[in-house]
């Protein structure tokens with residue numbers, strides 16, 4: 542699909558025709574399109590996310606990705622892979638919306654006076670991405686806490702009956718603090734990971750635009766899949782800490798990461814910080830490629846209604 546067809550809504554050549562510029566859109570459009578991208582990401586990537594959380598939180602039970610997948614399907618049926626999906630479906634849409642919205646806002650904040658968005662340096666894009674990661678923390682920490690706990694429920698006797706029940710039980714049993722278990726680990730994960738995610742995507746799209754003079758749908762899908770992979774290479778160690786903290790009780794690790802990290806390194810070695818990397822990498826490419834595919838489609842629709 543040519544993103545440039547008929548009305549060049551999102552891309553247009555500079556006067557001398559040598560470069561292609563990305564048109565600036567209002568941040569509200571990024572919120573809606575980003576939310577739709579989040580929906581595509583969840584539908585495509587949730588089963589592998591469940592395998593990752595299980596492997597990270599119960600390492601002794603699952604030998605590898607396939608072992609985890611077969612055990613879950615054998616013991617709980619295929620629906621076991623979709624456990625806890627209601628939270629991302631309800632939560633990821635606004636989180637991704639906010640994430641793409643605040644990245645576009647972050648680009649405005651880091652731009653020097655008269656500097657065009659297209660001329661932002663890699664460092665500026667990284668900072669705008671970190672800003673986006675920070676903006677989503679208030680929503681993503683409780684969302685991840687509930688999602689991880691639901692994904693870890695095994696067997697018939699269920700402690701939590703859905704995401705509202707889980708959120709309410711956590712709140713009644715420890716207040717807001719209980720919902721925000723794992724905040725530091727999530728900050729450590731999302732700030733640098735969002736920084737690389739958005740900067741890698743934007744730089745790749747710029748390279749494509751300069752090389753091909755127009756940007757096609759597959760460029761966006763490729764750049765999104767690649768950005769998703771790099772995002773997780775950076776995010777993994779903090780993600781392991783986050784998953785362990787968020788699937789434990791409030792008093793298990795009283796000093797949070799400072800209690801957990803030395804314990805993991807002592808008992809399991811540094812490679813434990815990359816536990817779950819296989820399912821997350823298998824997930825990252827299609828999940829983020831579909832995310833950016835969804836965003837491009839949503840943007841095209843929005844541009845045709847609100848040029």
Ligand SMILES: CC(=O)O[C@H](CC(=O)[O-])C[N+](C)(C)C
Nearest residue numbers: 637640735738769772825829
């Ligand atoms: C940690 C995370 O959710 O990363 C997102 C990519 C993915 O694979 O889900 C990226 N981002 C939060 C920046 C939208």
